[in-house]
Amino acid sequence: MSSERFGEVDRKLDVREIDGEPFDNIMTTLEELSSDESLLLINSFEPEPLYDVLEDRGYEYETTNPSPEEWHVEIRRERL
Template sequence: MPTGPTADGTRELDVRTIDGEPFGEIMAALDELDGGETLVLVNSFEPEPLYAVLARQGYAHETERAGDEWRVSITKA
């Protein structure tokens, strides 16, 4: 489950703690976003297959890598 929004409208979902396929949790977290909020997805690898799904559903993303941690910031396009 994602954290609640911070003062800047950011929610975080660390999928490294999810046992099994995290796709359903990611999509549920995106459905909970209010206008102007950002979901930051934290993962141990770059979730490249997710990018096409996000684009089809009207989301934009920015990806950063810090060591072995990937952070994908997702917003409504």
């Protein structure tokens, strides 16, 4: 979304380590964040279907691809 990096993240969730669909784990972790915390989601592919869900639920994100099989999505609540 934004070209500005979020900076330090408060929590990390590496879904490459989850056996099965990680969606529920992601949503649970996001719900546990306080309004000023951020999450670094690490995945083996770009989670494009997640972006609409994040936007619908009031989150903003920044995606980077540090290596061919690793995607980072920094997520936080939208700031008004």
